[in-house]
Amino acid sequence: MSSENAAPYFKRHIFFCLNERKNNEACCAQQGAQAAFDHCKNRIKDLGLAGPGQVRVNKAGCLDRCSGGPVAVVYPEGVWYTYVDQSDIDEIVESHLKNGQVVERLVTPAHLGR
Ligand code: FES
Secondary structure, eight states: OOOTTOOOSSSEEEEEEOOOOSTTOOOGGGGTHHHHHHHHHHHHHHTTOBSTTSEEEEEESOOSOGGGOSEEEEETTTEEEEOOSHHHHHHIIIIIIITOOOOGGGBOOTTOOO
């Protein structure tokens, strides 16, 4: 069966790295990732954007771009964000997840990897 004409189950997906490392090594969990994830999830729900055909907010393990952390990535566009606080998350929700406009100022610099 072809799925070419099928609408995607979710319009957009955002994955937050919530990885936590032992021994005090740098990781997204150390930089407020859980609070950002919770905030994003709540905003999406409060705005009525959660559910099929809309937006899904997911936890992820290490996304392998730790030096740009804390990071989150939005699909299907494959845009990576480095956020600082809840107002950054609000902007990503409003601009990108709701309206499809990339928040350029928060895009993770291309050279930052693991
Ligand atoms: S610890 Fe978050 S991307 Fe690796």
